[in-house]
Amino acid sequence: MYRQRPRGFATKAIHQEFSLDDLSEMTLTSKDDANYCEERFQLEKKIADLDDGKFSLIFPSGLAAGTALFSLLKTGDHILILNNVYGGTDRIIRDFLTRYEIDNTFISDLSDVGLIPDSIRPNTKMVYFETPSNPLTRITDIEGLVNEVRKISSDIIIATDNTFLSPYFQKPLHLGVDIVLYSLTKYMNGHSDVIMGALVTNSKEYFNRLKKIQFCTGNYPSSIECDMVLKGIKSLKVRMDRIEKNSLELAEYLENHPKIEKVLHPSLPSHPQHKLALKQSYGFSGVFAFYIKNGTLENSVKLMESLKMVIGAASLGGTETLMQISVLTSHVMIPYEERMKMGITDNLLRISVGLEDVEDLIDDFAQALEIIGI
Numbered sequence: 558m559y560r561q562r563p564r565g566f567a568t569k570a571i572h573q574e575f576s577l578d579d580l581s582e583m584t585l586t587s588k589d590d591a592n593y594c595e596e597r598f599q600l601e602k603k604i605a606d607l608d609d610g611k612f613s614l615i616f617p618s619g620l621a622a623g624t625a626l627f628s629l630l631k632t633g634d635h636i637l638i639l640n641n642v643y644g645g646t647d648r649i650i651r652d653f654l655t656r657y658e659i660d661n662t663f664i665s666d667l668s669d670v671g672l673i674p675d676s677i678r679p680n681t682k683m684v685y686f687e688t689p690s691n692p693l694t695r696i697t698d699i700e701g702l703v704n705e706v707r708k709i710s711s712d713i714i715i716a717t718d719n720t721f722l723s724p725y726f727q728k729p730l731h732l733g734v735d736i737v738l739y740s741l742t743k744y745m746n747g748h749s750d751v752i753m754g755a756l757v758t759n760s761k762e763y764f765n766r767l768k769k770i771q772f773c774t775g776n777y778p779s780s781i782e783c784d785m786v787l788k789g790i791k792s793l794k795v796r797m798d799r800i801e802k803n804s805l806e807l808a809e810y811l812e813n814h815p816k817i818e819k820v821l822h823p824s825l826p827s828h829p830q831h832k833l834a835l836k837q838s839y840g841f842s843g844v845f846a847f848y849i850k851n852g853t854l855e856n857s858v859k860l861m862e863s864l865k866m867v868i869g870a871a872s873l874g875g876t877e878t879l880m881q882i883s884v885l886t887s888h889v890m891i892p893y894e895e896r897m898k899m900g901i902t903d904n905l906l907r908i909s910v911g912l913e914d915v916e917d918l919i920d921d922f923a924q925a926l927e928i929i930g931i
Contacts, residue, residue, distance in 0.1 A: 562839035566607070566725055567794040573603050596783035601755075603790060604745070608724040608737060610757040612764035614771055617778045619720065619740025620645050622754030626716055626738060627654055627683075628770045629763070635660040635678050639686040641693050641899050643718065644887040646685075665898070670701040677709050687718040688727075689834075692846045692883045692907035693900055694821045696830035699837055703733035714763070720744070720874075725797045727838045730759055736767075743874030744842060746789040747796050751782050796876075796912065800843040803918065804910035810919050811847050816926050818850040818904070843910035844873050846883075849929070852904025856929045857882045860906070863925035866917060873909030878918055880908045 597615055605613040616622040623646055630636060638650055640663035650661050664676050673684075684706055688697035699717070706713050716736040717729045723744040729737050739745060741753035758764050771777065801824075808822035820827070822845035823834035834841065849856055861869045861880060870879040871886040881887065883901050896902070910918070 559835050559838055559840050562725075569606055570603070570793050571791045573599070573606065594780070596780040596787070597778065600783040600787050603787065604724075604739070604741075604755050605757055607790070607793075608719075608730055608757045609728055610730050610737070611759045612761065613755055613757040614764070614767055615741070615778055615783065616754040616756070616771070616776055617782075618752045619718075619738065619742060619754035620649070621776050622738050622740075622756050623649060623718075624653075625767055625770050625774070625776060626685075626736060626756060627659075628774075629714060629766060630654065630659050630682055632658045633680060634682040635662065635680045636683045636685060637662050637664060637673075637676050637681055638684075639663070639690060639695075639697065640665055640895070641690040641695055641901075642685075642687050643691045644889070644891060646687075646718070647888075647891060670698050670705045673702060673705040674709060677706070677713070681710075681713055683714040683716060685716045685718075687721070688729075689721050689823060689841075689844070691721070691844075691887065692881075692905065694721075694823055694828070694845055696823055696828075696833045696837075698833055699729055699732040699734060707733075721844050722838060722842055723793065723797065725793055726801075726840045726842060730757065732837060735760055736763055741786050742872065744797065745793065745874075746786045747792065747874060747876065748785075748789055749872060749875035749877070751785045751789070753778050753782055753786055797840070797842060799912050800910055801840050803912070803915040804841070804843040804845060804908075806915045807908075807910055807918055807922070808845055808847075811922065814922075814926060816850050816929065816931050818848040818852070821846045842874075843878075844907065845910075846905055846907045848902070849904040849906070849931070851931050854882070854884070854903035856931070857904055857906060859929045860925050863928045864921055865924075866913065866921040867908070873907075875909070876912045878909065878911040878913060880906055883907055 601613045601615050662676055686697050714735050717734050718738045719729055720740045720743050737757045739755040741755055805824050808820050811817045812820040824841045867878045867880050871881045883905055884903055888901050
């Protein structure tokens with residue numbers, strides 16, 4: 558049984574009072590600009606409210622939000638990061654920040670908080686992780702991590718990507734995280750027709766620093782996209798409830814299929830951090846991973862091509878069920894040796910379950926798995 562969710566999420570997502578007085582807290586921009594920026598301000602306030610945060614900022618993409626977040630670092634700083642993160646985030650850290658002599662340490666498993674003290678350096682200024690991670694759904698003990706980091710320093714920024722669960726299934730700010738990142742492209746919008754990102758925090762200091770970075774770089778979305786995400790958020794609860802049910806039923810089917818080696822879904826008791834997921838989350842979304850038994854890249858591709866309903870795509874969080882082969886998409890630029898260490902192998906597939914009738918999804922996988930040879 559997952560932890561009990563606070564009441565009122567759907568009401569908060571649908572009904573929101575917004576006035577120009579909110580701008581004194583939510584933005585450094587003058588109220589004279591309110592008519593031009595009203596949709597953005599409304600969305601920022603709504604996302605902050607859903608996460609029980611004080612401040613939020615909206616960006617043209619999740620990667621843009623991440624770039625702003627990592628811009629809090631300066632030359633000579635060090636970032637500690639989980640090695641199993643979104644491929645785009647990995648590239649920012651390895652290829653972009655290193656140009657400015659910002660050092661990094663990729664740690665294999667932040668679910669073991671005992672590894673943290675030996676990994677933090679005197680110049681460590683940020684710890685960043687995804688939980689669940691992409692694509693292996695590893696769960697980080699958020700409270701444990703926060704406690705370990707705070708024993709060492711109160712000045713290290715602790716940030717997490719909460720895209721996979723959304724504030725409906727997890728609230729990292731409640732667990733001590735400083736800054737939460739979202740790709741609004743995914744579940745928050747929910748219809749695969751907008752690219753946007755967000756950062757949420759309770760720290761006015763971090764908010765003001767991030768706001769300055771955003772202003773200096775002109776990193777703003779359009780009002781039309783903000784309006785689309787505002788509309789998408791209104792159905793977030795009902796979408797996530799259905800997706801949670803669908804994904805667990807499909808995961809249970811795949812776990813019992815003779816051609817599937819392993820399923821990584823935190824709601825399954827077989828998941829390595831199942832109990833931790835129950836402890837710190839309110840439920841789980843539609844994103845999980847599985848390995849084809851004795852699988853090759855050829856079999857992974859054949860399975861993808863044999864599915865009639867499931868769409869091959871690297872995105873997630875929409876109404877349609879999507880699936881990807883991570884070695885060919887999100888993690889294609891990660892060196893082979895690093896991928897193998899992570900467990901991102903040729904027979905690993907990541908799925909984002911949608912809103913279809915789950916019986917039809919199961920039938921689709923049944924016929925496709927029948928075709929591939931093991």
